[in-house]
Amino acid sequence: MIAFALACGDSTADPAGTTTTASTGAESTSTSSGSSTAVADTSTGSFASEVPGSQTIPPGLDLAFPDTYAAIEANEFRGDFIAVMTDFRSAAPAADFIAQANRIGLRTALLALPEGTETSALFADLRRSDHASFWDEGYRGAVLLTDSANFRNEHYHCEMGPDEIADLDHDFAVGVARVTAGAAASTAGM
Secondary structure (H helix, E strand, O other): OEEEEEEOOOOOEOOOOOOOOOOOOOOOOEOOOOOOEEEEEEEOOOOOEOOOOOOOOOOOHHHHOHHHHHHHHHOOOOEOEEEEEEOHHHHHHHHHHHHHHHHHOOEEEEEEOOOOOOOOHHHHHHOOOOHHHHHHOOOOOEEEEEOOHHHOOOOHHHOOOOOOHHHOOHHHHHHHHHHHHHHHHHHOOO
16 A cells, blocks of 8 residues: 655645644645645555456445446446545545546546545445545545455455465556556646
8 A cells, every 4th residue: 555645835734724644654734725735545556357247346336326336337347447536525636536547548436425424334345545544534635546455356465365466467556656646746736
C-alpha cells in the first residue's frame, strides 16, 4: 500500500482548523487557505485480468452503485479496471484521478459514497484501507485507488494459494502509478 498526501498552500490544518497530522502512517493535510489537498491511498493496484468473470462484487454494490455495477456487468465482470472510491468531500480529487486514467486509457469504476454513509457498516468492504481513517476524521480529498484485492485476486494475502509477484500485471501497476502522479500534479496546479 502506498499512501501520500499533497497540499498546496502555506498552512495545514485539520477539519476544525488546528494544525495536525493523522496517525495512520500517511500524512494528511487540509489547508485553511482553501488550496488543493488530496490523499491518495493506492491499495492493491497491481492485479488485473481481462478474463470474463474474473471480477467479483461485494454484496449490495449492485444496489448502492447501479451505474457502476452495470458498467462492470457490461464488461463481463472483467477485472481490468481500477476502482476509485471517494466520499462526498473528495469528488474533485476523484475526478482528477478519473481524468488522468481516461487520458492514458486505464479503465475506472467510480464508487462515490453518498454523504452520511462513509462510516456505515453497509460499506465495510469499501473501508478496508487507510483512506477510511481520513474520512472518519472529516478530511476532504481522501481517495482510495484499488484493484479490489480479494474480489479479483483469489491469492490476495495467500487466501487460496501463494500471493506471488508473477501474478501481478506490471503494465497495469505502472498505469495506476501514472494516474496517481498525474492527479497529484493536477491537484498541485502543475
